[in-house]
Amino acid sequence: LMLALFKKLNLMPLSFAGSRAAEVITPYSAYQFADEGDSVTLSCSYTGSVQGLHWYRQYAGSPLKFLIMDSYGAVTKADPPVPGVSIHHRKDNSSVDLKISSAAVTDSTLYYCALEPTVKGNPLHAVQKAV
Structure with missing residues (x-):
């Protein structure tokens, strides 16, 4: 999901699949807009059985950061x-939300939902390469 703030927040969803073909996670919408200070919810739906649901963000020119x-x-x-x-x-509806309580300009970036760990910094799993 991308969150771009020009007085409005713009969120663009991106996702990573799981390790098995039946496991897929998909953002609800391509973009989401909000005003600075708004509470924002980014959502992804998934198929298959999941062990963990992960959220990351990535600023331009920087690596993914586990959230x-x-x-x-x-x-x-x-x-x-x-x-x-x-x-x-x-x-109940096979989905996961990332909630940002009060959106700020610094929240304006790409957000990723994933079914598997994709970067270092996740203490529960071994590092795996992003899909």
Whole structure:
């Protein structure tokens, strides 16, 4: 998801697949707009059985940065945690939300949802290459 702020936040979703062909995670929309200070929810739906749901962000010219994950209901945050960011796994409709409590210009970037760890910094899993 991309969050671009020009008085409006613009979010563009991107996703990574799981290790098996039946596991796919897909953003709900290509872009999302919000005003600075708004609460923003980015959502992805998935298929298959999942062990962990991960959120990352990436600023232009920088590597992916782990934000937060839900693994069987246990939430793991980045170290140090990113303020104002939370995750909500909605098992009833196979989706995961990243919530940003008060969007700021610094939140304007690409956001990724993933079913597997993709970068170093996730303490629960071995490092795996991004799809």
